[in-house]
Amino acid sequence: MSQQESIKLGAQDLTLWGKIKLTIARRTEGRGVALLSIILVIAALMEPLVFSAYQVTLGRIALIGLVALGLTVVILMGQLDLSVASTLAASGVILALIPDLTLGIIAALSFGLLVGVINAFGVAIIGINSFIWTLGMLFFLRGMALVLSDEAPVKLTNSDAGIAFGQPLIGPITPRILLFILVFIVIQLFVSRVKAGREFYAVGGNPQAAKDAGIPVKLRIFTGFMISGFVSALAGVINTLERTAADPIAGSTVLLASFAAAIIGGNYLKGGRGSIVGTLIGAAALGVMQVGLTISGVQVPVQQIFIGLVLLLAVTTDPNNLRAVLSSIRSARSSRVKVQESSSEPTKSTAS
Amino acid sequence: MSKNEPITQINAMAQAPEEEPKKQSGRGIEWFAENGIFVFTAVLIVAAAVFVNGFASLQNITDVFHRAAPIGIVAVGMTFVVISGNYLDLSVVAQVATAAVIMIAVSNEYGYIPAILAAMVAAVLYAIVNGVAVGYFKANAVIVTLSTTYIGLGLLRFFSGGSIFFGPPDGALAQFGAGKLGPIPYSAVVLVLMTIILAFILNRTNFGFTVRSFGVNERATRLGGTNTGLVIIGAFLVTSFSAMVAGFVLAAFSNTAVSAMSTGYDFQALAAIIVGGTSVFGGKGSVLRTLLGVIFVSVLSNVLVLLNISFGYQQMALGVLIALAVTVDALARRAGKK
Numbered sequence: 001m002s003q004q005e006s007i008k009l010g011a012q013d014l015t016l017w018g019k020i021k022l023t024i025a026r027r028t029e030g031r032g033v034a035l036l037s038i039i040l041v042i043a044a045l046m047e048p049l050v051f052s053a054y055q056v057t058l059g060r061i062a063l064i065g066l067v068a069l070g071l072t073v074v075i076l077m078g079q080l081d082l083s084v085a086s087t088l089a090a091s092g093v094i095l096a097l098i099p100d101l102t103l104g105i106i107a108a109l110s111f112g113l114l115v116g117v118i119n120a121f122g123v124a125i126i127g128i129n130s131f132i133w134t135l136g137m138l139f140f141l142r143g144m145a146l147v148l149s150d151e152a153p154v155k156l157t158n159s160d161a162g163i164a165f166g167q168p169l170i171g172p173i174t175p176r177i178l179l180f181i182l183v184f185i186v187i188q189l190f191v192s193r194v195k196a197g198r199e200f201y202a203v204g205g206n207p208q209a210a211k212d213a214g215i216p217v218k219l220r221i222f223t224g225f226m227i228s229g230f231v232s233a234l235a236g237v238i239n240t241l242e243r244t245a246a247d248p249i250a251g252s253t254v255l256l257a258s259f260a261a262a263i264i265g266g267n268y269l270k271g272g273r274g275s276i277v278g279t280l281i282g283a284a285a286l287g288v289m290q291v292g293l294t295i296s297g298v299q300v301p302v303q304q305i306f307i308g309l310v311l312l313l314a315v316t317t318d319p320n321n322l323r324a325v326l327s328s329i330r331s332a333r334s335s336r337v338k339v340q341e342s343s344s345e346p347t348k349s350t351a352s
Numbered sequence: 353m354s355k356n357e358p359i360t361q362i363n364a365m366a367q368a369p370e371e372e373p374k375k376q377s378g379r380g381i382e383w384f385a386e387n388g389i390f391v392f393t394a395v396l397i398v399a400a401a402v403f404v405n406g407f408a409s410l411q412n413i414t415d416v417f418h419r420a421a422p423i424g425i426v427a428v429g430m431t432f433v434v435i436s437g438n439y440l441d442l443s444v445v446a447q448v449a450t451a452a453v454i455m456i457a458v459s460n461e462y463g464y465i466p467a468i469l470a471a472m473v474a475a476v477l478y479a480i481v482n483g484v485a486v487g488y489f490k491a492n493a494v495i496v497t498l499s500t501t502y503i504g505l506g507l508l509r510f511f512s513g514g515s516i517f518f519g520p521p522d523g524a525l526a527q528f529g530a531g532k533l534g535p536i537p538y539s540a541v542v543l544v545l546m547t548i549i550l551a552f553i554l555n556r557t558n559f560g561f562t563v564r565s566f567g568v569n570e571r572a573t574r575l576g577g578t579n580t581g582l583v584i585i586g587a588f589l590v591t592s593f594s595a596m597v598a599g600f601v602l603a604a605f606s607n608t609a610v611s612a613m614s615t616g617y618d619f620q621a622l623a624a625i626i627v628g629g630t631s632v633f634g635g636k637g638s639v640l641r642t643l644l645g646v647i648f649v650s651v652l653s654n655v656l657v658l659l660n661i662s663f664g665y666q667q668m669a670l671g672v673l674i675a676l677a678v679t680v681d682a683l684a685r686r687a688g689k690k
Contacts, residue, residue, distance in 0.1 A: 080494070127686070128678045131439060131494070132632050135619060136678070140671025146664030256498060269492045301509035308502025312481075315496055316489040325489055 028266035028273050031317060032281035035264060035310065039285050043292045050292045055172035057291045062180035064290075065283030066238070068258035068265075069180075069187050070231030072279040073224045075262055076191070078204040078271020079123060079130035081225065084232040085255035086141035087115050089248055091236035093145045096154035096246035101161050105237055112233020115141065116226035124221040142249075149248040162244035176238050183231060188276040200224060204271025260307060261286055264314040286310075385684035389629050389641060393648045400655045407658055410535050418605060420650035421539035422448070422598040422614075424643065427621040428547050429594020431642045432554065432587040437567040437634025438486055438493035440622045441588065443478060444595040446504030448614035450474050451599025453508060456517040456609040459525065471599065475592040478504065482592075483585030501618075508611045516610045519603070529604030539601045543643075546594060551639040553590070563587050567634025623670055624649050627677045649673070 024030065043050045050057055067084050074081045091108040098104035115137065122133035156162050168174050190197040202210040203220045211217045235254070240246040265282030267274030286307065293303045400407045426444050433441045451471045458467035478500060485496040519525050531538045554560035562583050566573045574580045598617075603609045628645025630637025649670070656666050 122675065122679075126679055126682050128682050129632055132626060132678050133675065135622065136671045136674035138619070138671070139623070139667050139674065143664045143667025143669070143671060146667065147662065148664075151662065151664060256502070259495065259498065263495055269495065299510065301506040301514075304502045304506030305510070306506075308499045308504075308506060311495065311499035311502065312485065315491045315499065316485050318491065322489075 028268065028275055029278040029281055030266065031314060032265045032278050032285060036281050036285040039289050043288055047292045047296050049295050050288055057288060058172065058177050059174065060291050061284050061287035062177045064257045064261055064287050065280060066180050066183060066235045067232055067254055068261035068279050068283055069183055069276060070228040071258050072262050072267055072274065072276055073187060073191065073200060074228045075267045075269060076200045076204050076271060076274055077221060077224050079221070079224070080134065081119060081228045082131065082134040082255065083115060083119060083137035083141055084228060084258060086138045086145065087112055087229055087232040088236040088239065088254055089250045090141045090145040091233035092240040092246035092250060093149045093154055093248055095237050095240050096156050097148060099157045101158045108237050109230060109233050112229040113226050116229025117222065119229065120222040120225035123225070124218040145248040149246065151248065154246045156240060156244045159244040162241045165241040176242060179234065179238060183234070184276065184280055187227065191276055196220070196223065201272055257286060260311045263311060381687050382684045385629065385680045388680065389627065389644050389648065393644050396648060396651055400651060404655050404658050407655060414532070414535050414537060416650055416654045417537050417540035420646055421543045422602040423617060423620055423624065424543045424646035425546050425594050425598040425601060426617055427624045427642050427646050428550050428639050429591045430621050431625055431630055431637060431639050432563055432590040434625050434630055434632060435567045435634055435637050436563045436584060436587045437570065438584065439632060440493070440618065441482065441591045442494065442497040442618045443482060443500040443504055444591065444621060445614050445618050446501045446508065447475065447478050447592055447595035448599040448602060448617055449611050450504060450508050451596040452603035452609040452613060453512055453517060453611060455525070455600050455603045456519045457512070460519065464524065471596050475596040476589070479585060479589040479592040483588040487581035487584030505611060512611055514611060516608055519607045521607065525604045526607045529607060539605060542597065542601055546597060547639055547643045550590065554639055559586055564635060623674055626674055631681060
């Protein structure tokens with residue numbers, strides 16, 4: 001009892017400032033927020049068109065962010081899914097090949113789930129590093145998309161539905177943006193409010209400890225990869241509907257952009273820390289930057305350089321990495337001091 | 353000697369009578385994981401020579417060598433980064449293209465020596481940025497090299513304007529690209545030389561030993577007094593120089609250079625490394641295995657082309673191949689633990 005009380009007292013002792021500090025220290029989105037604010041300020045000063053043409057900006061954010069949301073769930077568990085872009089392409093082709101639209105959407109989405117199951121099977125059951133297993137999947141699905149489509153874009157049979165899909169529903173909100181917001185809310189609630197979702201963090205933080213605590217680690221890995229596969233397939237369906245055609249080589253830039261969004265959003269690649277909100281912030285930062293640069297007439301190569309620099313900055317300024325650098329500098333300094341001490345000692349002894 | 357053997361066998365039986373058959377099967381799969389690539393490569397080549405029309409012709413073999421050389425040079429170099437336990441260097445895509453464009457664009461203006469020097473500066477820059485971020489900042493190698501790919505390709509496209517550069521048709525570079533030693537083009541000779549040099553560095557030098565021990569246990573290597581940051585930079589430097597040489601070979605072969613010429617080299621090289629049996633967990637593997645992996649993948653894709661099988665199926669086959677290679681590796685690992 002007394003112990004419990006003291007713990008409670010300790011928590012109450014925190015001042016408001018202390019609480020704020022604790023919250024900030026616990027959150028992982030700090031760098032994402034900083035980057036987004038910088039980009040928003042620069043955009044407001046240089047290119048206010050980014051905000052007045054918010055329909056374009058929102059569309060871009062949804063394009064970058066949707067795949068990244070699914071990817072984040074996998075990253076939270078300390079795994080990677082390289083097959084997202086190929087899943088997007090293959091499911092898009094499947095949708096376009098099936099004449100009936102409803103049937104096509106169902107087939108494409110279940111295909112995404114199937115890819116997730118196969119990915120998780122390799123990682124959880126056979127026990128292969130997810131990076132390599134999904135790399136194999138990347139090749140396989142890319143090849144499959146090319147084979148199914150006969151290496152050419154496939155036109156959607158029901159192109160009217162596709163055109164209707166691209167139209168704004170409410171104000172500037174197109175179905176793409178609406179679906180993005182919906183997926184964001186569902187995954188955010190799942191990861192933060194549902195027990196199974198909370199367990200992703202435990203699996204990523206320490207798989208052995210999670211297993212010992214009775215968490216079905218393998219089942220969670222299946223859930224995570226299936227979410228990632230499903231969301232990628234959904235992105236493929238949306239892309240195909242909006243463009244009324246499926247491109248078998250679509251999504252080569254999607255992989256890079258979605259990884260960038262997740263990393264900038266502060267998701268820790270070794271798992272256990274990160275948030276869906278962070279990924280949203282990362283996608284927003286990237287989206288606003290891309291639209292801003294495009295509107296100001298910056299060439300595509302220069303845009304690439306910007307994205308690369310931001311990504312490099314994001315991955316090197318991870319608080320854990322910075323701590324590692326500081327500690328290595330400190331240990332180098334202390335070892336140097338030791339060397340100096342040890343070299344000075346013998347001279348003393350000889351003198352005495 | 354022969355008298356002693358039964359006794360030791362009996363002793364072993366007495367100690368662990370039940371474990372003996374399990375160990376045997378474990379050894380089988382371990383042997384398979386270790387040496388399967390040798391068998392498969394030999395079987396594939398023999399089968400292709402016997403059953404596939406046009407495979408055994410001189411022209412086709414030269415063609416296989418030509419295609420295998422640049423990707424092979426990248427792969428043998430990248431083996432260092434993989435063995436050090438850092439997955440891969442995605443930025444080889446940008447590095448190969450940069451070296452090729454610099455080689456042709458600069459040599460057209462100023463001659464070959466400045467071109468080589470400029471390409472070397474670029475390679476060292478790549479290695480330092482990648483190596484410092486991964487080695488000192490402990491950042492994930494995949495993301496770091498992904499961002500340097502973006503930056504590198506962006507810079508290359510910006511400065512080259514995305515245009516194609518042509519070398520003079522009778523220049524030394526073009527002659528080297530077309531030159532042959534018997535049926536073997538010079539580019540394949542370069543690949544073999546690179547393999548020998550890098551195998552020597554990995555197996556016989558202090559640096560190579562540190563790279564391998566780093567892949568086995570990073571912490572132990574660091575506590576053993578090694579400057580691990582420098583070792584990582586060194587591993588990336590080997591990869592960067594190999595990518596540079598591959599860029600030269602590629603530029604010589606086609607006598608043109610464009611920023612998009614090396615698309616897909618990153619994962620193709622990694623696929624060859626994995627198929628060769630180098631473990632992506634680091635520590636285990638060799639340059640020679642990578643060479644075998646490159647030969648296997650190149651011969652396979654050549655056979656598929658000769659059989660008129662489309663590019664899509666080739667990609668699917670590559671995916672299945674990677675999955676099979678890592679599955680065998682994982683099963684052998686599990687058998688080894690038991």
